[in-house]
Amino acid sequence: MDRRILLRNLLLGIPTSYLFPSMFSSCTKTDLLEGSDFKGSVIIVGAGAAGIYAAQLLKNRGIDVTVLEASTRIGGRILADDSFAGIPLELGAEEIHGKNSLFYDLVNFCFPDRLLPEQGEDAYWFENQLRSETFILENSDLQGAGQTLFQINDSFGSYPGSDMTVLQYLTEFPVEDRFMEIANALIANEYGTSLNRMGMFALREAEAQYSSGLDGFFLREGSVWDIFEKAFPEAIDAVLLNQVVNKIDATGLKVAVTTSGNQTYSADRVLITVPITILQEGFITMLPALPADKLAAIQSINMGNGMKIMLRFSSPIWTEETGSIVGGVVIPEYWVTTKGKGTTAHVLTAFVMGEKAEALNGLSEQQIREAILTELQLMHPDEDVVGKCIGILVKNWADEPFIKGAYSFPNPESTGQREILARPEQGKIFFAGEATNFNGHLATVHGAMESGFRACKEILES
Template sequence: MEREADVIIVGAGLSGLYAARELKAAGYEPLILEANDRTGGRILTESPLPGIPLEIGAQWIGDTHTRMFRLAAELGVQTYPQFEAGETKYELCGTGVLDQTEFYQRFGDDVASVNRVLATLDTLAATVSAEAPWLAPEAAQWDAITAGAWYDAQGLTPIARTLLEICTVGILAVPTVEVSFLHLLFTIQTCGVGAALFSEAEGGAQTTRFVGGTAQLTDRLAAQLSDQLILDAPVQTIEHSGDSVTVHCRGGRTFRAKRAIVAIAPTLASRILYDPALPGVRDQVTQRMPHGSAMKAFFIYEEPFWREDGFNGQFISDVGPAHMSNDTCIEGREEGVILAFLEGAQARTFHRWDEIKRREALIAQMVRVFGPKAAHPIAYVDGEWTERPWTRGCYNANMGPFVWTTYGHALSAPIGPLHWASTDTATQWSAYMEGAVESAERAVGEVLQSLA
């Protein structure tokens, strides 16, 4: 036996680190086992140029993410607002590249129809409990169809339907035909309302960034827990009984505790061997929660030239390779940075391309949208998540038809001394950092109650 603790935590992402800190503050000894050689999980900050941190993973918090604002303040990590001033570019259904003013002039009715659909989604989501979506009055009906099928039935024009698809895939990171309509409503409910979920303006989910990069949060948490943190320790087997767990890691390393919090995504948690085996319903739900696919591509320029032209660095395009972009300049720096998003089918396709070919295709898109000044970035960085062995996907885990109503009740329920955390199990802001902290709070509360 290499080491004993009160609670073993599997995974040193935001959920696991936060849970460990709270347990330590409550007087218990946590032990964090992380498969990777770094902490952070789906938070990853890289700096190709000094002073320019780029978020390969989680990047923003929103105005209502109270847990994250509180955590940042406690850790001494400052925040700054996401740049939004200026017009967005649109390129949909063969329109060519249009400035926002012209797009709204030509397709204002289409945008209005999208807003009506979002309002309907808000109304329907209000009937769905984030804690038990399978109990919604229309749960069986909504879980039997995909979000894409429901969208198709709304009588939208091609422009409106395409715009709605791109915005939704930006949240789910999979095509809407792969997600149950009930899951979409659950996602909206956990994040407040559709307007907050889809918006990048005030009240939205992407209004605020962290000075120095998001990894400042997990790095500082890890520094507080250095004596309780073991890296390069992939968990292979968890033996569990009523009052103890024995965790076996690769290389024959063994650890023991009274409780365990498995703070990794459900699909990764299912790859651990449990002895005795978990109930079939828990195994089945984790088999049906695949990660989404997402890639970020960053273009660094000598200056943010698009701002001088009255644009905010954002585009929405169905031509690709990227469907959306964002001004992601670093506060206090002169360089201009644009982030292009490839999500769902786009990420699945283009991450297989050679990097040089992918870069050339994306630069061609940047020139098409923002003009010849975009042709020569001083640096380019991209990052994708499905190839990373201890992540295997991006920020979201989605349920297809019939999963919530058949298996959903088993997602976060404790099993003996085993407890579950990760943003994928959250009931507030699931798939966001706020959700990671919320799920950790729930799991810690369960553990403290059981130990008491």
């Protein structure tokens, strides 16, 4: 997730209610609650960012931890491809959001030289031409319409009106139709959805609390997974793969966790970190049944389709200055993934979420390639876009059987529900994962880690 619009909020000084403390005193040492007496065992379901970080925190305190992961690999929505372009390309999480973030801290301790500030400038696809931000903001023919859009983006965290979808709000404001694709890219695509699926109150709830900071960073070399592998070795050792949990029984003294292979594990506490989609489909039977408000919270938080498509070119079709291209009809956001990474490969990432991702869902790789290259050719009329494209790699997160989408987003029904989702049940069942983050950091790696931290505190205090 890219937080371009949110950075503006912070520049305007919108209050942040939650600052996460720095907890890394080295790459491999993290400190947690002082003085807890909890000596029991814990099963963690899911080995993504939340589950792995929580497992390491508990391991650091000598607690017996087992992590049960359904798939054949650790990392969940952290996944890199090493073969397409000769450098790791992030198919899931990529950007490090702000310096006031657990994940920034971690990278800074483990691999400080790898922090690469966001590269290049945004180009906007506007009225069939690529335009600079200065053009959008300052062109007198636009009579401030571009500024209006950016000002609206700046003010979601203090929105005073009634609840409606973000599309309704923009239409009523009004934001001119010709800016809607840019608005969709800047606001909705980055949140993993489309404008008509986001709610103003839910968006306000997230943005008013977002506190991780102004700067965006990428990794100059290596991958997000490398950081986890280096920092959390004991947690990774505690993972059992191919363990598809389908039942959690908390009716006895211990919690019994059963897998589809009919293996049963027991522990004093269980921490569930699976994506919201997996909870929604009721794949995991809970005994006793979860309370009605928890079940309602689970159903109220949406997570949509999302794809990352890597396009490799023999030489750049973009200009020296280009960092991102914003506002495409097929693909709302493209960025030059290889910029600043000391490689001779030229890769453009196409990032598409929500309705636009659904539109590509049933297409073959060849059809997706054609749709994207047609759009890029329109944007770069003087380049031989098709001739220069030497490869495509499609990652469709809806196809991941134990993830089923990209990340949760602020849909109207989700307002106030994340805290209920995160609440422990019966003193034995705990919840973490990006969708449980109610401090404005949903849909991020550091938000998932924060949720793991919160759940560990709850376990230690239980």
